[in-house]
Amino acid sequence: MYQEVLKWFRExxxxxxxxxxxxxxxxxxxxxxxxxxxxxxxxxxxxxxxxRWPTPSVFAQESPAEVLRAWDRLGYPRRALRLHATANVIVQKHGGDVPETFEELLALPGIGNYTAAAVAAFAFGQRETVVDTNIRRVHARLVIGQALPAPALNAAEMALAKDLLPVDPSESVQWNAGVMELGALICTARNPKCETCPVRDQCAWIAAGQPAPTYIPKGQPWAGTDRQVRGAAMAVLRAAKSPVHVDLFWANVTGIDPESADTAHTAEVTSALRKFHGLNTKAPQLQRALAGLVADGLAELENKSYSLPR
DNA sequence: TAGGCGTGGCG
DNA sequence: TCGCCAAGCCT
Structure with a gap:
């Protein structure tokens, strides 16, 4: 299967x-x-x-607020904060250069097993076992014969991935990237394109008659959750040109026109605040979300006003 | 270890 | 339309 995947990836x-x-x-x-x-x-x-930030050094000098604004709506903004922290460690401990070993990478904030292996492999050409959701799904189907991998990464999957990894470093990098790309483009979670798969003839899942998943993946509730409120609050803070008083959030939750509550803010902020309308959120939920943002370092609180961290 | 953490395209 | 799910990490 190696030659088929590598060839497919090249093309x-x-x-x-x-x-x-x-x-x-x-x-x-x-x-x-x-x-x-x-x-x-x-x-x-x-x-x-x-x-804007071509090196870790220039990025490390930026303010967290600017970093979070540039992160825009990518989601999970704590990633941006951790990337910023990582840049600072790179400057202070690694002379401004991204470290090359798995262990050094793993020690950086926000970098776990997947990212450490991926950077070592894709940036430095090292032979590392890269296991992401795509690779897990390809392995589950191609080798194990199941529709989906286990709910959580386990030791057996890691052992299998290590076992499958080509010995030659250069080839291992292509294998990692190729299997990942195969999972992203062909061996997708829903409606896999098996007809055009380069290894369909060797696929254990197809051989088994494409059995259905043995468990139902848990959905992620969104409407009405704290996460939705956090997201909306972050959108407000990103757009705000000055600190946002808690009453301005409150006013919107209670249905009071935000412009009458505070005219010192831009139309952009007002627009973002309007997302609270129809949210049917309860005030304690907003307070909880804002407190959570402060606790996570995503917001600062001063004089009952919230802003992105400076 | 299971749950929390954003957002929006797409089938 | 609306639920699924996307190159995870941390606690």
Whole structure:
């Protein structure tokens, strides 16, 4: 199956800017952004990001508020904060260069097993076992014969991935990237394109008659959750040109026109606040969300006013 | 270890 | 339309 996947990857890999000619920093930034966020939404933000902050050093000097604004609506803004913290560690402990070993990478804030392996492999050509959701799904189908991998990554999956990894470092990098791309483009979670799969003849899942998943993946509730309120609050803070008084949030939750509550804010802020309308949120929920943002370092509180961290 | 954490495209 | 789910990490 190796030659089929490698050939397919050579001929079908997407032309993404963090592939080919790209600095280790650019690859690291891409990996952080791509965690749980689709390529189409990452790419434009990544382009702007790299043009503005081409090295860890220049990025480390930026303020968290600017970092969070540039992160825009990629989601999970704590990733941006951790990337900023990582840049500072890179400057202070690694002379401004992205470290090359798995262990050093793993020690950086917000970098776990996947990202450490991916950067070591894709930025530095090392033989590391890269296991992401795409690779897990391809392995589950192609080798195990199941529709989906286990709910959580387990030791058996890691052992299988290590076992499958080609010995040659260069080939292992292509294998990691190729299997990941196969999972992203062909062996997708829903409606896999088995007809055009380069390894369909060797697929254990197809051989087994494409059995259905043995468990139902848990959905992620959204409407009415704290997460929705956090997201809306972050949108307000990103757009705000000055600190937002808690009463301004409150006014909107209670249905009072935000413009009459506080005229010192821009139309942009007002627009963002309107997202609270129809949310049917309870005031304690908003207070909880705002407190959570402060606790996570995503917001600062001073004189009952919230702002992005300076 | 299971749950929390954003956002929006797409089938 | 609306639920699924997308190159995870941390606690």
């Amino acid at each position: 079908n890999a997407r032309d993404l800017p963090w592939r080919g000619q790209c600095s280790p920093w650019g690859i690291l930034v891409s990996e952080i952004m791509l965690a749980q966020t689709p390529v189409v939404r990452v790419q434009p933000v990544w382009e702007r990001w790299m043009a």
